[in-house]
Amino acid sequence: MQLCFATNNRHKIEEISRLVGTNFHIVSLQEIGCYEELPETHDTIEENAFEKAEYVWEHFGVSCFADDSGIEVEALNGEPGVNTAFYAGPQRNANDNMDLLLKNLQGKANRNAHFRTCIALIINGEKHLFEGRIEGHILERQQGTGGFGYDPIFMPSGYQKSFAEMTLDEKGSISHRGKAVQKLIEFLQTMQK
Ligand SMILES: O=P(O)(O)OP(=O)(O)OP(=O)(O)OC[C@H]1O[C@@H](n2cnc3c(O)ncnc32)[C@H](O)[C@@H]1O
Numbered sequence: 001m002q003l004c005f006a007t008n009n010r011h012k013i014e015e016i017s018r019l020v021g022t023n024f025h026i027v028s029l030q031e032i033g034c035y036e037e038l039p040e041t042h043d044t045i046e047e048n049a050f051e052k053a054e055y056v057w058e059h060f061g062v063s064c065f066a067d068d069s070g071i072e073v074e075a076l077n078g079e080p081g082v083n084t085a086f087y088a089g090p091q092r093n094a095n096d097n098m099d100l101l102l103k104n105l106q107g108k109a110n111r112n113a114h115f116r117t118c119i120a121l122i123i124n125g126e127k128h129l130f131e132g133r134i135e136g137h138i139l140e141r142q143q144g145t146g147g148f149g150y151d152p153i154f155m156p157s158g159y160q161k162s163f164a165e166m167t168l169d170e171k172g173s174i175s176h177r178g179k180a181v182q183k184l185i186e187f188l189q190t191m192q193k
């Protein structure tokens with residue numbers, strides 16, 4: 001089965017390719033001739049996931065899935081949430097985003113947060129949504145150099161290392177994205193039966 005992964009984020013491709021293995025043939029946006037930015041204009045992660053997938057389905061007629069993710073911090077009423085990618089501004093810089101989050105949490109005792117991924121799948125025109133979530137807390141400062149985005153300041157509950165200190169396999173086995181992808185794979189496998 002051939003499916004396009006509608007993302008321009010190479011880290012997501014790396015994480016998801018490992019999780020999917022050889023179960024499905026995943027093609028990139030470039031491989032289907034899509035070189036543009038995908039629209040993400042809504043106020044929720046769910047809607048933005050569908051917006052990206054719908055763009056590819058409508059313009060290229062290819063079955064596809066999109067991942068929209070965010071980090072939601074309890075003491076900040078769920079922020080950055082849907083604004084996670086450009087929290088500190090349109091430059092979408094990971095260090096700037098983390099610095100702003102750490103600054104906004106200064107003096108707050110509650111550092112609980114979770115990552116959330118919504119995967120929107122459009123297969124032969126049918127739409128499905130899969131969600132994954134991981135609870136944890138925001139560290140006082142960056143720890144580790146792996147991963148991407150907010151990984152250096154997020155420590156999942158029950159672990160003593162940040163996502164940026166984990167291998168890709170370790171992160172994938174517990175992460176928001178890993179959980180959402182597992183649901184996607186199970187769904188696709190039942191479809192093939
Ligand atoms: O929309 P696409 O092209 O897929 O790529 P993107 O990077 O813009 O991705 P999102 O719109 O889903 O934005 C979510 C942001 O959340 C952050 N993020 C998402 N998943 C993450 C993860 O596993 N670890 C750390 N940060 C993550 C990162 O800053 C992303 O840019």
Ligand SMILES: [Mg+2]
Nearest residue numbers: 008040068085
């Ligand atoms: Mg995006």
